[in-house]
Amino acid sequence: MTSAPATQPRFLTLEGGEGAGKSTVLAALRDALLADGEDVVCTREPGGTPLAERIRELLLAQSNEVMDPHTELLLVFAARAQHVAQVIRPALARGAWVVCDRFTDSSFAYQGAARGLDMAFIAELERGAVGIVPGLTLLLDLDVASARERTRGRDLLGDAVPDRIESERDAFFERVREGFRLRAASDPRRIRTIDAGLSAGLVASEAVAILSQYREGLA
Ligand code: TMP
Numbered sequence: 001m002t003s004a005p006a007t008q009p010r011f012l013t014l015e016g017g018e019g020a021g022k023s024t025v026l027a028a029l030r031d032a033l034l035a036d037g038e039d040v041v042c043t044r045e046p047g048g049t050p051l052a053e054r055i056r057e058l059l060l061a062q063s064n065e066v067m068d069p070h071t072e073l074l075l076v077f078a079a080r081a082q083h084v085a086q087v088i089r090p091a092l093a094r095g096a097w098v099v100c101d102r103f104t105d106s107s108f109a110y111q112g113a114a115r116g117l118d119m120a121f122i123a124e125l126e127r128g129a130v131g132i133v134p135g136l137t138l139l140l141d142l143d144v145a146s147a148r149e150r151t152r153g154r155d156l157l158g159d160a161v162p163d164r165i166e167s168e169r170d171a172f173f174e175r176v177r178e179g180f181r182l183r184a185a186s187d188p189r190r191i192r193t194i195d196a197g198l199s200a201g202l203v204a205s206e207a208v209a210i211l212s213q214y215r216e217g218l219a
Pocket residue numbers: 018045046076101102103104105106107108110111165166
């Protein structure tokens with residue numbers, strides 16, 4: 001049995017459903033850290049390395065073959081293992097901050113809460129194949145109807161077709177949301193929830209305020 005995953009104080013993650021505004025918050029956190037002269041690496045999951053981005057394409061592509069939930073889970077963790085080894089651990093080791101759009105909490109919410117896979121098995125993959133936990137996670141919480149509205153607007157603007165996971169029904173995203181909220185409730189020190197229904201500017205400034213308070217706590 002491998003040991004419990006180690007918390008990394010300079011590792012920050014953003015979580016939430018689609019359309020919650022993670023990109024804006026990521027940019028605001030990066031700018032706040034850069035303004036203080038910090039070394040910052042911004043990245044995303046699934047993805048973040050060439051191989052992990054190829055796995056992302058497999059995960060999100062529409063296909064006539066239904067993807068088994070365990071295939072989905074193992075692909076997500078295959079991408080994560082590569083990303084952690086190639087990008088996240090080296091950056092943390094040199095003292096950089098890493099700001100990551102999604103991480104293992106997404107697997108607990110999407111593959112665990114929404115697909116119904118065994119949470120203990122996901123935790124075992126986390127321990128065995130990932131080994132790290134963020135010091136701070138910001139959960140951008142948004143109701144499913146508002147999230148749909150936002151992603152629809154984005155897809156219309158970019159003429160984009162919804163990907164395989166975006167094409168799930170509302171009930172799936174309700175379970176994702178509940179999964180995130182339960183995780184936040186069980187680990188309120190690490191996972192801080194922000195009401196993503198507020199304006200993008202307010203959400204970003206709240207995120208920056210939480211980061212600054214968190215950094216004071218580390219000092
Ligand atoms: P994105 O829309 O934030 O770029 O994320 C890509 C999709 O991948 C999104 O639908 C959530 C999903 N996902 C999982 O299902 N499990 C995971 O562990 C991660 C990181 C993402």
